[in-house]
Amino acid sequence: MSTIDRKAKEKEALKALILKGAKKLFVEKGIEHTTIRNIAEEINYSVGTVYVYFKDKNDILHDLHTIGFQELDSYFMELYTIEDPKERLKKLGFSYIKFAIENSEMYDLMFNLKAPIEFLKDSENEDWDEGCTAFGLVKKTIEECINKGYFKGHSVEPLAFMVWSLVHGMCCLEIHQRIKNVNFTNPDTILYDGYNEYLKMIEKL
Amino acid sequence: MSTIDRKAKEKEALKALILKGAKKLFVEKGIEHTTIRNIAEEINYSVGTVYVYFKDKNDILHDLHTIGFQELDSYFMELYTIEDPKERLKKLGFSYIKFAIENSEMYDLMFNLKAPIEFLKDSENEDWDEGCTAFGLVKKTIEECINKGYFKGHSVEPLAFMVWSLVHGMCCLEIHQRIKNVNFTNPDTILYDGYNEYLKMIEKL
DNA sequence: AAATAAAATGAACGCTGTTCATTTTTTATT
DNA sequence: AATAAAAAATGAACAGCGTTCATTTTATTT
Numbered sequence: 245m246s247t248i249d250r251k252a253k254e255k256e257a258l259k260a261l262i263l264k265g266a267k268k269l270f271v272e273k274g275i276e277h278t279t280i281r282n283i284a285e286e287i288n289y290s291v292g293t294v295y296v297y298f299k300d301k302n303d304i305l306h307d308l309h310t311i312g313f314q315e316l317d318s319y320f321m322e323l324y325t326i327e328d329p330k331e332r333l334k335k336l337g338f339s340y341i342k343f344a345i346e347n348s349e350m351y352d353l354m355f356n357l358k359a360p361i362e363f364l365k366d367s368e369n370e371d372w373d374e375g376c377t378a379f380g381l382v383k384k385t386i387e388e389c390i391n392k393g394y395f396k397g398h399s400v401e402p403l404a405f406m407v408w409s410l411v412h413g414m415c416c417l418e419i420h421q422r423i424k425n426v427n428f429t430n431p432d433t434i435l436y437d438g439y440n441e442y443l444k445m446i447e448k449l
Numbered sequence: 450m451s452t453i454d455r456k457a458k459e460k461e462a463l464k465a466l467i468l469k470g471a472k473k474l475f476v477e478k479g480i481e482h483t484t485i486r487n488i489a490e491e492i493n494y495s496v497g498t499v500y501v502y503f504k505d506k507n508d509i510l511h512d513l514h515t516i517g518f519q520e521l522d523s524y525f526m527e528l529y530t531i532e533d534p535k536e537r538l539k540k541l542g543f544s545y546i547k548f549a550i551e552n553s554e555m556y557d558l559m560f561n562l563k564a565p566i567e568f569l570k571d572s573e574n575e576d577w578d579e580g581c582t583a584f585g586l587v588k589k590t591i592e593e594c595i596n597k598g599y600f601k602g603h604s605v606e607p608l609a610f611m612v613w614s615l616v617h618g619m620c621c622l623e624i625h626q627r628i629k630n631v632n633f634t635n636p637d638t639i640l641y642d643g644y645n646e647y648l649k650m651i652e653k654l
Numbered sequence: 655a656a657a658t659a660a661a662a663t664g665a666a667c668g669c670t671g672t673t674c675a676t677t678t679t680t681t682a683t684t
Numbered sequence: 685a686a687t688a689a690a691a692a693a694t695g696a697a698c699a700g701c702g703t704t705c706a707t708t709t710t711a712t713t714t
Contacts, residue, residue, distance in 0.1 A: 355622075356621065356625050358625070361626050372627070379631050398649065401635075401639065401642070402642035402646045405622075405642070405646070406646040406650070408618070409615055409616075410615045411618070412614075412618040412622060413613070414618070416560075416621050417560075420563070420566070422560060422566075422580060425580060426577060426584050427581050434606065434607065434610055437610065440607065441603065441607045442611060445650060449650065449653055
């Protein structure tokens with residue numbers, strides 16, 4: 245059965261190659277300017293081959309969105325060593341924003357674009373597992389905070405949702421270029437300033 | 450010169466007709482599924498005519514985004530009668546969210562899509578006037594709050610940015626269907642719950 | 655009624671995502 | 685090693701996209 249095993253591995257390898265090429269082009273010239281033909285050309289395969297390994301463009305985008313969450317996880321790695329949950333929550337916001345700024349195209353795909361969600365609708369498992377896991381981290385951290393006596397009068401989920409929305413909103417305004425086109429006094433530091441407001445807010449809750 | 454005047458008015462009327470048709474289709478089937486051909490057909494004109502009145506699709510999208518801000522303004526109307534700035538800030542968040550939920554396609558165009566911003570880059574005036582005005586309202590309200598003694602230790606712009614991001618983030622997660630696909634205990638009320646957290650937060654600042 | 659100006663048109667261009675009959679390559683069998 | 689069967693890769697073709705522009709139609713002026 246070694247042939248079958250090897251075949252399976254080769255299929256996986258080519259699938260990964262397509263995704264790698266797709267991601268390279270996405271980062272280089274944006275998702276909306278990347279075509280299936282571009283991807284095929286990038287890895288020296290024909291258009292048809294791409295469709296042998298992926299159902300459609302949403303399929304590629306969904307797989308890439310999953311890879312994005314793995315990369316986001318790597319940004320979160322350093323958080324796991326932080327004992328104090330409140331401190332961890334603060335740093336979580338920082339890592340989240342850092343990821344969004346350094347990987348804006350991937351971030352948009354993960355949290356804004358319709359493609360990954362539309363792919364879910366067509367598949368068997370309609371749950372957004374990646375989002376659940378990531379949001380679970382926020383919820384767990386806030387839960388620990390509440391258990392430690394912080395955030396009196398707040399519930400876990402609504403507060404977690406608010407915190408998530410807060411950093412997500414800042415990232416969106418930035419990557420969609422709504423900041424630099426509004427007359428901020430300090431447009432270059434507004435993200436940093438906003439994050440500091442986030443820190444102050446956490447202290448006051 | 451009455452002919453020239455009439456001609457000018459007719460040009461404006463047809464331009465408005467195109468925008469009206471475009472908006473109808475946008476709301477009906479989404480921006481990404483609306484084509485120039487669709488719009489032309491909707492108002493019984495040819496494709497070429499649309500290009501006589503608009504430079505390109507971004508031009509249409511930019512004009513429509515401006516209309517969106519006018520509609521947002523109508524949601525804000527009731528706020529102007531509220532004396533207390535803190536109360537006004539609370540209601541501002543509510544009206545903002547209400548607009549986003551009831552006009553999700555327009556909201557996306559106004560605050561997320563690249564088209565209106567890209568159109569600005571190609572035009573003479575690169576400023577995002579609509580965004581400046583809307584954000585100015587948030588800044589003014591928060592400034593009044595600070596002048597009244599609220600929000601001690603906070604600066605106007607960073608706080609305004611944080612508040613904007615907070616409500617914007619909630620709206621984005623909702624309209625991009627990132628909420629109902631995450632296992633919230635109460636997905637139907639989470640927006641409402643999140644808004645309540647926003648109210649609590651304002652009280653604590 | 656003829657000449658001029660303005661407005662509207664739709665075929666055509668180079669793209670896009672997607673399909674599928676055909677060809678090429680690989681594997682299994684004799 | 686030659687042949688048959690299976691698997692993988694291909695790229696031409698399709699319908700639809702935004703956009704252009706020479707041509708036709710309509711409106712205005714002379």
